[in-house]
Amino acid sequence: MGGCMTATLEEFFAPFAARSPIGRDVAALLTELAGAAASLQTLISSGGAMGGASATSPKGAANGGGDVQKVLDLEADRLFVAAARAAPVAFYGSEEQDEAVAMQPEGTLALAIDPLDGSSNIETNVSIGTIFSVLPVEAEHRADPASVFRQPGRRQLAAGFFVYGPQLLLVATVGEGTHVFGWSPETRRFTFAQTLRIPEDAKEYSINASNVRHWDAPVRLYVDRCLAGKDGPRGRDFNMRWVASMVADAYRIFVRGGVYLYPGDSRKGYAQGRIRLLYEASPVAFCAEQAGGAATDGIHPILDIVPEGLHQRTPVVFGSRNEILEIGRIMADPDSLATESPLLLHRPTGGI
Numbered sequence: 001m002g003g004c005m006t007a008t009l010e011e012f013f014a015p016f017a018a019r020s021p022i023g024r025d026v027a028a029l030l031t032e033l034a035g036a037a038a039s040l041q042t043l044i045s046s047g048g049a050m051g052g053a054s055a056t057s058p059k060g061a062a063n064g065g066g067d068v069q070k071v072l073d074l075e076a077d078r079l080f081v082a083a084a085r086a087a088p089v090a091f092y093g094s095e096e097q098d099e100a101v102a103m104q105p106e107g108t109l110a111l112a113i114d115p116l117d118g119s120s121n122i123e124t125n126v127s128i129g130t131i132f133s134v135l136p137v138e139a140e141h142r143a144d145p146a147s148v149f150r151q152p153g154r155r156q157l158a159a160g161f162f163v164y165g166p167q168l169l170l171v172a173t174v175g176e177g178t179h180v181f182g183w184s185p186e187t188r189r190f191t192f193a194q195t196l197r198i199p200e201d202a203k204e205y206s207i208n209a210s211n212v213r214h215w216d217a218p219v220r221l222y223v224d225r226c227l228a229g230k231d232g233p234r235g236r237d238f239n240m241r242w243v244a245s246m247v248a249d250a251y252r253i254f255v256r257g258g259v260y261l262y263p264g265d266s267r268k269g270y271a272q273g274r275i276r277l278l279y280e281a282s283p284v285a286f287c288a289e290q291a292g293g294a295a296t297d298g299i300h301p302i303l304d305i306v307p308e309g310l311h312q313r314t315p316v317v318f319g320s321r322n323e324i325l326e327i328g329r330i331m332a333d334p335d336s337l338a339t340e341s342p343l344l345l346h347r348p349t350g351g352i
């Protein structure tokens with residue numbers, strides 16, 4: 001793969017594309033996705049996220065995951081449908097559509113996508129994004145199209161996410177490291193910026209702490225141990241950040257270390273948390289692992305989970321490797337650590 005600082009996205013992946021027909025198809029899809037993301041960024045940065053586009057869609061519809069759709073969610077989906085149609089994509093599975101859509105009959109790829117991640121931030125001028133996962137289409141999937149999205153994340157050919165932030169960025173992997181590309185509005189190109197290596201130790205954690213009363217004991221125990229700071233069992237102070245756009249939290253964690261948690265909790269419909277396996281957790285997990293980090297549901301690697309449905313949710317923790325191991329230890333055996341936690345000890349059972 002090209003590592004030159006000035007390599008465009010296409011130049012960077014040219015050696016990978018030249019190695020096999022499927023590599024060529026994956027690279028072609030990345031180029032199309034990048035074009036759609038650039039169009040979406042133009043729309044957002046020219047005010048497209050304000051006013052009308054931040055409104056609930058006129059149909060007032062909810063998507064397959066039960067979230068109310070905004071105009072920009074649907075506009076993003078439209079742009080990525082067009083990108084997929086211009087590439088060798090046989091099946092398109094989107095957060096914004098109930099069922100997977102069949103595209104090119106001869107296509108070799110399946111695309112699972114969250115066209116607009118961080119929808120709750122659209123009107124606030126906070127970073128939002130797009131998350132995508134590319135899976136192979138084999139002969140058996142053509143006979144039973146739903147089965148293509150039942151492949152575990154370990155089968156992904158490529159994955160990544162765009163961040164529509166101060167700069168439009170693409171974080172992408174084809175299984176040979178995780179790389180960042182920056183968009184230049186002048187040249188209208190993505191160029192290689194850096195290869196990511198997630199620091200092994202975390203000093204920051206990310207979780208929506210307003211849900212504390214709904215968390216299970218191991219999650220509370222983990223957060224309490226962080227909150228106890230350098231005088232507590234972890235022996236160091238932790239910072240906390242929660243953007244509520246996973247792409248933005250993920251990028252920060254990939255660059256300077258940290259951990260993101262969206263556990264299952266006791267709210268109705270949240271037993272498996274909020275994050276969708278196929279088009280949120282899996283692609284971010286592939287990028288995290290390829291950058292030396294880790295991603296689990298607390299215990300099992302996200303990439304080993306066999307999906308049962310397009311909109312399936314999963315608890316997820318990802319980020320710095322040692323922190324994910326720490327969370328795994330607590331999830332596996334919370335009782336062995338509970339006596340260490342000063343805050344948990346002083347908390348009434350089941351309360352906050």
Ligand SMILES: O=P(O)(O)OC[C@H]1O[C@](O)(COP(=O)(O)O)[C@@H](O)[C@@H]1O
Nearest residue numbers: 114116117118119120208244245246
């Ligand atoms: O609103 P909450 O519960 O804090 O959840 C925020 C999380 O939900 C998500 O917004 C889900 O993405 P969508 O906007 O695509 O539904 C994540 O990006 C984010 O981390």
Ligand SMILES: [Mg+2]
Nearest residue numbers: 114116117118
């Ligand atoms: Mg999302």
Ligand SMILES: [Mg+2]
Nearest residue numbers: 095114116117
């Ligand atoms: Mg979304």
